[in-house]
Structure formats: structure tokens, C-alpha cells
Amino acid sequence: MRYLAPLAALLLVSCNPMAGEDAAPVVAPILTSEQAFDEFTYARPQEARVSHVALDLVLNFDKKLVEGTATLDVVAAEGAKEIVLDSNGLSITHVTDGEGVELAWELGESVAEKGAPLKISFAETDGAVTAPERILITYASAPYAEALQWLAPEQTAGKKQPFLFSQGQAILNRSWIPTQDSPGIRQTWEARIVAPEALNVVMSGIKQGEPEDLGNGTRAHSFVMDKSVPPYLIAVAAGNIEFAEIGPRSGVWAEPETLEAAAKEVGDTEELIDAGSKLFGDYRWGRYDMIVLPPSFPYGGMENPVMTFLTPTFIAGDRSNNGLVAHELAHSWSGNLTTYASWRDGWLNEGVTSYIESRISEEVYGKARAEQEYALSYAGLAEMVETNGSDNPNTAMRTPAEISPFETAGEAIYDKGTVFLRTVEQTVGREKFDAWLTAWFDNHAFQPITSEMFLADLRENLIKGDAELEKALMLDEWVYGTGIPANAAQPDAAAFAAVDSAAAAYAKDGTLPETKAWKGWTAAEQRRFLEKLPKELDDAQLAALNDRLELSATGNNEVLFLWLEAALRNEYDPAIPQAQKFLARVGRNKFVSPLFTALWDTGSWGRPIATKLYAETRDGYHSYTRGKVDKIVGYEG
CATH class of the missing domain: 2.60.40.1730 (tricorn interacting facor f3 domain)
Incomplete structure (x- = not known):
């Protein structure tokens, strides 16, 4: 015993x-x-x-x-x-x-x-x-248990077999x-x-x-x-799926109709594993396989050990969304190897992981791409803080008692954690910080952790009693405080210099980038431009945007989502058919909830569309996505 x-x-x-x-x-x-x-x-x-x-x-x-x-x-x-x-x-x-x-x-x-x-x-x-x-x-x-998504054959790519x-x-x-x-x-x-x-x-x-x-x-x-893993990481999938080998430690499962595209998209996986191991210690899980699920999967990815679950919406044909793979792989150190003991410490999984993702991306895809992704992350955090207010408890990394950790702002967990660790890295130097972070993972491998443990370890093994360094890092303000602390590491102003200039020109006088220039931009640059669009646009402006930039024809779902969101919030009738098709085939909550919000917030124009569409699509969404959209549209069953 x-x-x-x-x-x-x-x-x-x-x-x-x-x-x-x-x-x-x-x-x-x-x-x-x-x-x-x-x-x-x-x-x-x-x-x-x-x-x-x-x-x-x-x-x-x-x-x-x-x-x-x-x-x-x-x-x-x-x-x-x-x-x-x-x-x-x-x-x-x-x-x-x-x-x-x-x-x-x-x-x-x-x-x-x-x-x-x-x-x-x-x-x-x-x-x-x-x-x-x-x-x-x-x-x-129970039938239709919340964790389990049962799909009929017609809800799969092959239309022949059910899926779970x-x-x-x-x-x-x-x-x-x-x-x-x-x-x-x-x-x-x-x-x-x-x-x-x-x-x-x-x-x-x-x-x-x-x-x-x-x-x-x-x-x-x-x-x-x-x-030893936290119980939420026990996961299962079953369907008409086949396997493609990527490398000696990695491969991908998908429906036959999706497998070739999936395998090409994740072709960098072995390089990503090598980069993570080089930076933060051995990959300890043996294999790193993935499965690309049907589109009703509610998240971009889920870091289930040795079998990452992925949405098909990340497949763009050019690996431009492979930061998702880097992120789920990064959980092999942060989140899976070391796991928060309480849901209120979500940043210890997602914030640390987002930082590691950035470092892995830099190793494999170069500094320019990593800097652009960091700039997007910082911008998302800044917008969230501006919207909520810098003194709003929802902007704290460690979720306070008065807020459900399941309802907190994602930017406070993912992006603020990223900015925090980038700030520590730049303050103490990358070499010292990498050594400390690697030791943190080694010393707490396969164990639960808390914010207080993280900060205590930082103070004992990195700050080591240096009063000036302690003051410069502002550790408690980052973890327990609200808003963005004054010492935050700023994104590289050059990361999006050309794009920001183009966005400013468009906002000033409607000047659009040339089609050729737009197609030469990275997916991150295209996203940056669309995120900086004026909130209010008329039909002529939206038509010109779509004609010049061919937004409705893009193969990148991240870019398509931003276009549809801008179109719907501005009551642009020509976008309705594509939005309906998109919401009928995609269950990723990152896309679904904001698009239903955009429809609903327009009032009499969008609410009838949203109500009818949700009645048609709701059963195909995962319980997580249904729970979010139910609140948006006031669905009562």
C-alpha cells in the first residue's frame, strides 16, 4: 500500500x-x-x-x-x-x-x-x-457528453464514415x-x-x-x-484516418482527402522539434504526432502529448500558419512537462508557451517572422487593455478570484505572458534567461506549478538578490497587476514599417496596396493591414478592397476571417453567402464567435441572418463553441 x-x-x-x-x-x-x-x-x-x-x-x-x-x-x-x-x-x-x-x-x-x-x-x-x-x-x-464530438459521415471530408x-x-x-x-x-x-x-x-x-x-x-x-500528465490531456479520436510519416519522430493523421495537404503543411515538424530541444532541453515524449481533425474542432490546436490535435483551418498551402504547430509543440515543455496546478494560473501554460513558440519560430523561420508575430501579439494585448481599461482585473495574468478563469481575456493569458517573458529576457540577457528557463523545466518536469513558485524560482536562481534587477523587472506587477507595466519590451518598429505605412495611407485617403505588392506580403503582414482597417467602411470601400486584394479568394483562413469580420460589421450584403458557407464548414471558435458577434451587433440587418444560420449550424459545433455562441445570440434551445 x-x-x-x-x-x-x-x-x-x-x-x-x-x-x-x-x-x-x-x-x-x-x-x-x-x-x-x-x-x-x-x-x-x-x-x-x-x-x-x-x-x-x-x-x-x-x-x-x-x-x-x-x-x-x-x-x-x-x-x-x-x-x-x-x-x-x-x-x-x-x-x-x-x-x-x-x-x-x-x-x-x-x-x-x-x-x-x-x-x-x-x-x-x-x-x-x-x-x-x-x-x-x-x-x-451520457449521449453527447460535453467532451465528445460525434460527427455523422456527412460532417467529414470523406462523407463515408462517422468520426469522434x-x-x-x-x-x-x-x-x-x-x-x-x-x-x-x-x-x-x-x-x-x-x-x-x-x-x-x-x-x-x-x-x-x-x-x-x-x-x-x-x-x-x-x-x-x-x-504523469494532467487529466485534461487524455484524448481520443476515431475515424477514417490514415497516417503519413514526416520524420523519424513525427507524423500526421488525417482523413485521406486531407492527408496530402496536411503532410505538406507540417513538413517542418522535425526542424521545430530540434529547435525546441536546442533551446530548452530534451524533447521527453518520444514521438510527436499530429492529427488534423474535421473542421468542427473548436480550437486551433490542442497540445495532447504525442498526438497534437489540429484544426484544418490552419492549412494555407504555404506553412504561413505553422506558428500553430510551433505553439502546440512548445507545450511539450510548458503546460505538459510543467503544468499549472490551478486554472487561475493559465499564463504559466499559455503565456510561457507563446514565448517559446516565438523562439522556436525564430530558429526555424528567421528573426523577421518572429518579430512580426511578436508585434501582432503585442498589438492584440494593447487593444484588449484599451478596450477593458488598464485597471480592469480581467487584464491580470493570474486570474483574480472575482473572475472565472474560463472567461478571462485570452490576451491576458497568451499575449501578456509572452510580453512578460520577452521583457525578462531583454532585461537579463537571452543567454542567462535561457539557462534559467531550461533549468526551470528540468527541475519541475512532470509536476504541477504555481505563479508563486515561478516567481520564487526567478528570484532565487536568476535575480539572486540583485535589488536593482528586482526593481527593473517588476515581477509582481506583471503577474498580479493589471494593464501593461511600464517596462514592457516594445515590438520592433521596423517589423511592419511598410505595412503600417500602407495602412496609414489607406486610412487617410483610401489608397490601396497594389495587387502584386499585396500578394508578396507575408500572411502576418496581410493580417496586420486588415487589423488596422478603419472600423467603419462603406460598400464601395469594401468592394474596392475585395477587388484589389482578392480577399474572398484567399486560401488563408486567418486572412479570410478578418475580411469577413470587416464586411459583416459594416453590413456588406455581398459577403453574406461566403460568411454563411464559412460558418457552416468551420467550428473553430476563434472564427465562429466573432463572426456571429459581428452579425448580431448590427441589429436588424444581421440578427435575422445570425438566427437562421445558427439554427442550421449549431448541431455541428463542439459544445465549447456552442456555449460561446449561445450567449451571443441568446439561444435558449
């Missing part, structure tokens, strides 16, 4: 039998500081925690649910009488210990979004309560896995997934051999993740 000392942060070795005798310790510490507290879990990990999850599940496409068993390895404090798990919509059949002895359990009251606590009592023998080493839960998810993918972040995995669904409770896992034989299955774990033909029209696929 393995014990946790109450309120201690111990590093224990998991008894994961599939990890091998030489496996490194994989049970991460449980942090007990106030900043580590996660109010979005029912778990009490200081008393009893999950250290390993073994799933044996069937994908039921007819009923749109998963069903089977989850076997949990338990680590308990001496005297613990129960373990509390997270669940949301799960139908529990029964619960036993590892020997098959029935255990008493109950589901508590369900709270919107958070779900319900699943309390499992430990058995009493001879008057003493003994915590089991393992607990087996037989269950099924999961999206667990932030707290959605509790809708298909009964475990302690908190980033601070890292777990190893393994899975056996049964699916129709026509489908391939991938997961965010290492594939174990070839699928097993079960002789009844199904196959079983097995996976292992022997490294």
Missing part, C-alpha cells in the same frame, strides 16, 4: 505495471499552497488521489456514448475513508475494489459545468477502514472519464478502445502494437502514457 502523508508534497513511484522496471517516478507531488487550490474539482487529493487510470471502453456510435470500465490506482493517506472523483453526466453501474468487492458509492448534487462529486467509500474489515489499491468503475458517458474526437480542456474530461479532473493531480494512464473495424483510433498515448481484430466487426486499440 502506498500512502500520502497528509498535506505533504511527496514524489512517489507509481505501480503502473506497463511502465517498465526502469521507469522514472511518475506520481507528481500534490501542492497545498493557496495558489494551488483548484475550486473546479471535488477531489480531496491530500486524503486520497488517483495516480493511474486504465480505461477499457467501447465507442458506441449509434448511441453517441462510450461505455466500459475505468480502473483507478489509488494513493491514500492513512486513515482515509473515501475518495472523491469528478463526474459530469456519467451513468455509474457499480464500483468494486481490485478484488471485485463491491464498494459503496454515491453521486452528489450536480452543479452547472462543474458536474457532480462521485464519492466512493472504502471497505471496512474487522472494524478498520482499508483503502484499496485499485478501484474499478463500470459506467457509460474528444476535447478535455478545461474540465470536460469528467464527462467521459471518472477520475480526479484537476490539472494539479497528474496521472499516468493506459487504454483499450474498441471501435468499428473500418475506423482507426489514435490517443494522446503511445500506440501498443497493431489493433486486435475481435471478429465481430470491431477492433481493439491499445495505448499507454507512462508519464
